[in-house]
Amino acid sequence: MNDLEEVGAFRAQVPEPGRDRVAPGRERLVRAAARPRHRMPVWRVGLAVGTAAAGAAAVTAVVTGGGDPPPPVATRPVSATQVLERAATATGARPDHRPGSHQWVYTRTFQAGQPDAPSFVQHMESWVRFDGLKTARYDQTPGKKPRLVVTDVKPDGDSEERSPAQWYDYLRALPGAPSALLARMDRRADAYNAEQHHRLFSTADGRDQWVFGRLVDFLGQGPSAPPSGRATIFRALAEIPGVQVKEGTKDAMGRAGTAVSRTGPDGMREEFVLASGTYDYLGRRFVAVKAQALAKRPAVRGGPSPVIRAGTVADEQAVEVTTVVDRPGQRP
Template identity: 30%
Template sequence: MDDLRSLREWRAEVPEPGQEWIVPQRRRLLTRIRGRRRVLVRRLLVVGALGTAAALALTTLWPEPLAPGPASTQSVVRLDSSVVLAGAAEVASRRMNAPVPLPTQWHYTKTLDKQPNSDTTTTDEHWRRYDGMQAASLGEDGELQVGPVWNPMDANDDDLSPQQYDAKLRDLPTDPRKLLAKITADRHWIEGAREEGVAAQDVPANLRAYNVIMLYLSRYGTMPPKLEAAMFRALALVPGVRIDQGVRDAAGRSGLGVWMEGPGDAPTRRYDILDARTYRYLGRQTLWLRDQFMSGSSTPSARKGAVWSTALLASAIVDRPGEKG
């Protein structure tokens, strides 16, 4: 997962149809020019178990399986989201409290990215200091590169530091309905920063709530157990949330694909993938539901069944860049 897509995932917005590649590549170019290293802070490890994935599937299967596209090798089955999320909340509530990271500690992530129509998988390793003032990554030569984050105090930047996200998260109530109301009304997620040349998007409240909850659930190892459980229970209250079993990440791991039901003509479906036993965030998958064409082109930019996926392989709080936990 590169710096550009990390930023896009941290914003509580969904790209307009046909922009899945245009906007990310423009962001990537601008980011490289500015020398900014953005780091995706993913994903929350939930310890404990509530039965096996197979047992859960037997109690929550819907009658008919979903048909995968021709380029997709996965075979997914729809689950009862209310049952799955209730189980996730129970597992989360049993987790031990983790210490709050110090401002001078670093968050390390190792991720995979597999583009559609390609067999090549890209591996990225990043570090970001918890106060957001520095970032580090491995260069093409394998050497560790450490530097300041581009203009970290920019008031128009919605890429908050890990410490700022943590502060917002810990200010949330543990009552699911109150939690949902607070994040839905939070002006930070409604307004956010706008990329130059890209029109502002009026994101529906339920979609914005889904995106924000998924962002917070990605706070790997730092969320209080009661709050994490409330996140899953609040997610169950969001209209349109669906869960499919058997969705694979870029590492080939099969998990629970959580997604939001949107317009019927949407060209893609975006899954956030959870481990079926621990509910750890495994990665993301975008599945093309039909051929998609760029403006003025007669050749599809992505065909029905094409898959773009990512995977989180490691996430840890460490004392210095270069450490991997």
Template identity: 25%
Template sequence: MDEISVLHEAFGADEVPNQAVEDRARAALQQRMSAKEQRVTSMDRRRRNRFAITAGVAVAAAAAVVATVAVVVTGGAGVTGGVDHGPAPIAEPTLGSPAKGVLPFARPASAAEYLENAAWTAERRPWTDPRPGQFMYIETLELRNKPAYENQHPNDPIRPDLSENRKIQEWWSVDGQTRAGYRNGRLVVTKRGEGGEYWDRIAWSTITAMTSPDKVPDGVPGPGSMGVVLDAFIGQYVVPPNVQAAIFRHLAQAPGMTVNPDAVNIDGRPAVGLGRIIEGYLSQELLFDKQTYQFIGERMVAIKDHVTHGDDGDNVSHRGDVYRQVIYAKMIIVDRPGDTQ
């Protein structure tokens, strides 16, 4: 069975699929993603970025451990108290306030200059190293098509007339052994290996070692890395300010980084998008606040019309179609699952 069939089976009539169904879909996606010799089509890439980009997948205890990368848990896991319908204003991301000072570039013109401003801002955030047993808390607002439509059209762009904001809350222990999220309004805490669930997380020692651009390879090597790309990594881990700054400076040196000064985030506040063109027509962007240069989200948008030919028919994209849009509302260290302050 191919991954499209798995998705159709996984996301049928129920608006909130159960964990086992979600995991089957993720496992099928990982099989395609891990085949490095196989060409990744535009449709596969959009699906990969929609399903996400941190490590985490449950498998049967007797089965081989499978790790996947995902940006946010889809379906019900992590969704709290139902769904927010329609755009809604959000507060500034709780990522710490940078100290006052003079930005490196008053009027940045290139991706490298924007990223240097972002690095300067990041390294001025207040920070206390987490204690053993503490958790990374990541709260996001994700713009998605409504479940009934998304289940039938998982690869379609976000439709303004059918979209909604979903609040996602996730807790990951710093040691990577515990994760938590809301399911049907109830906080569910799971330990790695419990009930046959396994996942991989990048070791904290690997994260804290990335203190300069030359120590931040694109593949994020080290225990549990699974080749996680930086564009995904920085939204899935709560990292020290010097590490985030090093990542931005590393990306500034990467070829093909572009600036989209007209990017707009989920609530209409102005943001600048920095990213790379993939498949020749999709811009995969990190979003930064235009005034503070804080990292606030990510999105994937078509920059020109395109037709992707597939075995199950043609997929048509139009310039301006948005396939993914996520805002990171809060990224902090907390004491236990359920804490948000």
């Protein structure tokens, strides 16, 4: 394992591109493009919302300006520092219980909407053993009875992804001081941007947006994100310039919560929703604050528009449930 692992994230097992972040616009529109293209292990499940289906792999966005004004995140603005501190206090007080190596992380997610497939809706579920050596899913072949398929996973020494156990240990070992965590993330962002020939961002604002997205990825690890790590992440998010918090929002499934958001220099707003009262991570969405052009998507009569209008939700996903179970196929 090396420092590049910070850009790994677990997501629901759907066919989608690696998160290579080849351009700032694509970073905001297609969260699946937010990671370098390395060999990915089968146990990659993830909870970091903002994924996209395979068809979105070729989508690239550039700002064109104009369009209708974007909708507000919510109706009641509140202090980001106050809300995120409350979230840190609430989550940090929970007991730190590391799951057993042979227990399983169960995840069911809901995903809706994409720039070139606005009616897209999908429910996904998966099981991954905590040590990352087995994964399971139901074979839903039409006309046949659903069958649980358990797959052995061979460790990949070249992989820069993490198993649930490795994520847990990594996030538990994050620096306790928010400033120290942000300093580490800034260094990683600058190094990775250099590796990508400075195509990810060109300003400090762009770097802040990159760091915001990485920290949200960390929050999205579900049972693999220990309480202490979550608390530090919440406090670090509060120190990033431009972060806003608004209450009275809903996630992709209509559940009430508080939205934490930041708009990048490319005109794409990234936000995640925390459950009211518990501050549990509910989901993530991307909203075009400025009109966005879908590169390589010429206008086709009867087909999707080559332009995403301002205010359009480009992609959103909700974590329906994620928990630890004792065997594959078990549901809470």
